[in-house]
Amino acid sequence: MILLRVLILFLVLLLLPDWYIYRSYIRRLKNNKMRRLYWLPSVVLLAGLLVFIAAGEALHGCLGIYLVVALCLSVPKAVFALLSLFLKGAGRLFRIQIPHGWISSFAAFATFAYVLFGAVEGKEFFQVKEVEFVSPDLPEAFDGYRILQLSDIHSGSWKGNGEAIRRAVEICNQQKADVIVFTGDLVNSRASELPEFMPLLSDLKADDGVFSIVGNHDYGTYVHWNSDAEREANFQKLIAEEKQMGWDVLLNEHRILRRGNDSIALVGVENSGNPPFPDYADLPRALKGTEGLFKVLLSHDPTHWRRSVLPETDIQLMLSGHTHDMQVSVFGFSASQFVYPEHRGMYLEEGRGLYVNVGLGFVLFPFRLGSWPEITVITLRR
Known part of the structure; x- marks a missing residue:
């Protein structure tokens, strides 16, 4: 389904600008070979996409690189075409000569x-x-209590690049936060993605x-998965790995953080999303015993805020x-604002707040x- 959507996007982002650029600029070239070569990158990209659709999950490891190459080619062409159309229209409207080709080329580069x-x-x-x-x-x-928030590490996407995670952990520890919280999506799908990074993520340190x-x-x-039992075993393995790193995993439960005679509740729920995303959150269970306390809730999906x-x-x-942030x-x-x-x-509403971290991975x-990878430090104030 995702690849079919990408195919439709290509038809808009790639082929329409190509058609405009060819008609307006390329077909004027006298060299027939050059005119034909112009279409080669787009043909190769579209053929590659059909290969990915046919191969299914087998080639998903290469899909990211392919999509980046496609973006590097299609987005500049779209910018060129849109700016060229605008400048041509402006030139005709105001009856002035505008070097639309040169200006559009600069913008595209x-x-x-x-x-x-x-x-x-x-x-x-x-x-x-x-x-x-x-x-x-x-x-x-x-x-003045400082909470460092990380989210959406997606460790499988960092395979072979532990140095980047090491630098991120180093930046986190430099913040001297009182507590560190992680708000979900540690892996893409499999617990086997995490062991490469466990020694690095184990170095995250905070007093609480x-x-x-x-x-x-x-x-x-x-x-x-071959069965629900296999999927559940994968999930339990991931939880066990997090605990091995020294992380306290909150599954519809809470912990009390104390400073002298004062305390606040740190509450964590499982994912609560709108369909098709899963909803395993049990907020009443997680809150039981926190009555009258100041509460910080960790909940992966921001739509949970308004829903419940x-x-x-x-x-x-x-x-x-x-x-x-897409x-x-x-x-x-x-474009994420049209979905979320x-x-x-x-975000604040009647003195209550929601912070949405755009993710580290x-x-x-x-x-x-x-939407650069984010490390958030939230300071609580009276």
Whole structure:
């Protein structure tokens, strides 16, 4: 299904600009061989996509590289075509001569360089986001308490690149947070993705420890299993691996964090998503025993906030991930906002907050642009 959607996207992003560029510029060339060669990259890309569709899961390991190459070719062409059309129209409207070909070419090359940066460096362009959450409900002893949030590591996507994870862990430890929380999607699908990175992730340190929850990918939903028992065994293995790293996995439960005579509750639920994403959260169970406490909820999917957390609880702050901000944001705009009303950053409603971390890792596309990999430090204030 995903590949069919990509095929449709190609028809719009690749072939339509190609058709326009060929009619407006390429067919003027006198060299017939050059005119025919113009179509070669697009033909190869489309043929490659058909191979991926036919091969199914067998070639998924190469799909990310293929998609990045396709983006590097198709997006600059789309920018060229749109800008060229606009400049031609402006020239005719104002009856002036505009060098539309040169200007559009410059914009296309700049776009190519930016997209290439996203593929080569963007996925490792780790950014520390410092935010504050203010609540009069916060106990005095926790004023200034620092929570470091990580989300969506997708360890299978980092295979063979432990150095990047090591640098991210080093940046995290430099923040001297009081507690570290991870809000789900540690793997793409299989627990076997994690052992390569366990020694590195075990080095995450905070005075009050490292706590984690699970996300939709952690259930192994996106690969074929021979039985439900095999899928469940994979899930339990992942939980065991997290515990081996020293992480405290919260599965519809909570922990009490203390400072002197004051305390707050750190609550963690399993994934609670809208279909087709799984919903295994049991929020009442997780909250039992936290009455009257300031609460920080870890819940992977931000849609949980409006569906259940705001209307049914008194939780002051929820931390989520999941959206990745679709890994692309241009001038602050991301298509993720059409899918998730709360897709990136802090959201406040009547003094209660939701923070959506756009993730440290990536899935499918080995690529980030604008929505850089994020390490969040949230300081609690009274």
